[in-house]
Amino acid sequence: MNYDPSDPNTLANPYPYFFALRNEDPIHWNTKLKSWIITRYDDVRSILSSDNITVDRLNNFYSKLPTKEAKLLAEIVKYLNLWAAFRNPPDHTRMRKIMMVAFTRKSINEMQPKINAITDATLSKLKNIREIDLVNNYASPIPALTIMHLLGVPIDMLDEFKSWSDDMSKFIGGARNDKHKYEKASRGCRKMVSFFREIIEERRANPSEGFLMDLINASVANDKFSDDELIATCMLILFAGHETTTNLISNGILTLIKNPLELSKLLKNPDLLDLTIEEIMRYDGPTNSLVRNVEKEHEFHNKTLKKGDRVFAMISSANRDENIFDKPDVFKIDRSPNRHLTFGYGPHLCIGAALAREEGRIAIFNFFKQYPTTRLKAENSFKWIDAIVPRGLKKLDVTLT
Numbered sequence: 534m535n536y537d538p539s540d541p542n543t544l545a546n547p548y549p550y551f552f553a554l555r556n557e558d559p560i561h562w563n564t565k566l567k568s569w570i571i572t573r574y575d576d577v578r579s580i581l582s583s584d585n586i587t588v589d590r591l592n593n594f595y596s597k598l599p600t601k602e603a604k605l606l607a608e609i610v611k612y613l614n615l616w617a618a619f620r621n622p623p624d625h626t627r628m629r630k631i632m633m634v635a636f637t638r639k640s641i642n643e644m645q646p647k648i649n650a651i652t653d654a655t656l657s658k659l660k661n662i663r664e665i666d667l668v669n670n671y672a673s674p675i676p677a678l679t680i681m682h683l684l685g686v687p688i689d690m691l692d693e694f695k696s697w698s699d700d701m702s703k704f705i706g707g708a709r710n711d712k713h714k715y716e717k718a719s720r721g722c723r724k725m726v727s728f729f730r731e732i733i734e735e736r737r738a739n740p741s742e743g744f745l746m747d748l749i750n751a752s753v754a755n756d757k758f759s760d761d762e763l764i765a766t767c768m769l770i771l772f773a774g775h776e777t778t779t780n781l782i783s784n785g786i787l788t789l790i791k792n793p794l795e796l797s798k799l800l801k802n803p804d805l806l807d808l809t810i811e812e813i814m815r816y817d818g819p820t821n822s823l824v825r826n827v828e829k830e831h832e833f834h835n836k837t838l839k840k841g842d843r844v845f846a847m848i849s850s851a852n853r854d855e856n857i858f859d860k861p862d863v864f865k866i867d868r869s870p871n872r873h874l875t876f877g878y879g880p881h882l883c884i885g886a887a888l889a890r891e892e893g894r895i896a897i898f899n900f901f902k903q904y905p906t907t908r909l910k911a912e913n914s915f916k917w918i919d920a921i922v923p924r925g926l927k928k929l930d931v932t933l934t
């Protein structure tokens with residue numbers, strides 16, 4: 534029962550473990566991770582909306598680091614502390630309101646032609662290629678280019694941006710088994726901060742239209758983001774919107790390849806696309822878990838979660854809870870209702886969900902329109918990322934047909 538997220542069998546298919554935990558030990562203290570593992574749908578929602586539980590897990594962790602590591606991480610921690618995602622009310626409420634001024638339906642709708650163009654251009658690079666890794670050549674560049682466009686980053690910086698974001702994700706995403714993860718995260722952060730500082734200064738000097746300008750100008754009751762808050766928010770949006778959406782696209786393509794009957798149903802009935810995206814999110818979506826810390830001792834189903842304890846709210850498990858979803862282990866593209874928790878729950882609910890759904894719809898459907906009978910290169914030609922927070926693929930080698 535000791536859930537081990539790095540175990541190759543668990544990584545390949547964590548769902549039987551979650552089933553066992555939901556039924557036998559739903560509030561599970563994990564000795565290896567020294568954390569609580571919460572697996573039932575209602576309990577996950579309760580944790581994510583409890584006042585006793587905080588999103589600030591940085592400072593507790595940071596205060597315990599040896600000096601050398603603390604020094605290395607000082608800058609990244611400074612900026613991560615300014616991410617709305619790591620703040621509690623009232624700071625979080627204030628930042629979220631200012632962010633919402635820029636995240637309008639109009640600004641997302643305006644992205645649609647751009648996402649189509651980015652997807653077409655990415656697809657055209659696959660022409661005349663038979664075997665390819667779809668993560669690096671399709672699922673990753675589409676969200677990267679989309680988010681770069683949103684934030685006004687020149688597209689020729691794609692490789693640099695991707696490497697900074699990957700380096701930071703070593704720390705934020707909880708990658709284990711990487712000895713240099715702190716050095717890499719700190720380097721990625723320094724580069725990103727100086728880039729955003731420059732681009733914000735440049736936009737102020739030469740005002741233009743678009744999301745970044747809206748964010749710079751966003752104000753609620755005369756309150757605006759400080760320069761450091763703006764930089765931190767750009768980093769948050771870049772980070773939050775890149776790897777997650779990459780994983781939506783690659784997990785989605787893999788799931789549809791493995792479920793050819795559902796794929797052909799989708800291709801015959803494109804009006805099922807919206808529901809398909811929701812089902813991909815639920816069935817094997819990009820959010821394996823969300824991390825929280827206990828702020829105030831919390832009694833939960835006869836267990837005591839102590840101040841300072843770490844808690845993993847297992848979204849992947851909640852999304853397969855048999856008390857909520859009918860036949861949860863079946864992938865059914867027309868599942869409705871589908872109240873999955875992949876975009877979170879409570880005050881931190883994803884602010885970019887509309888954009889992510891749009892990218893997922895365009896990237897997944899256009900891929901299969903062009904390559905409807907694509908198959909895996911070999912049975913084991915895909916590899917999962919070894920991490921507990923995101924769920925996504927490192928590679929997905931396919932034969933394009």
Ligand code: HEM
Nearest residue numbers: 617618773774777778781819875876877881883884885889
């Ligand atoms: C499929 C893709 C995506 C998934 C699965 C996803 C998932 C999530 C989840 C689960 C949260 C809540 C985190 C928590 O409670 O700790 C969240 C928050 C957030 N997401 Fe997304 N996201 C996706 C795409 C995006 C995109 C494209 C953007 C921006 C363009 C974005 C921006 C944000 C921001 C800014 C927050 C923080 C909100 C807050 O703390 O109030 N996300 N996302």
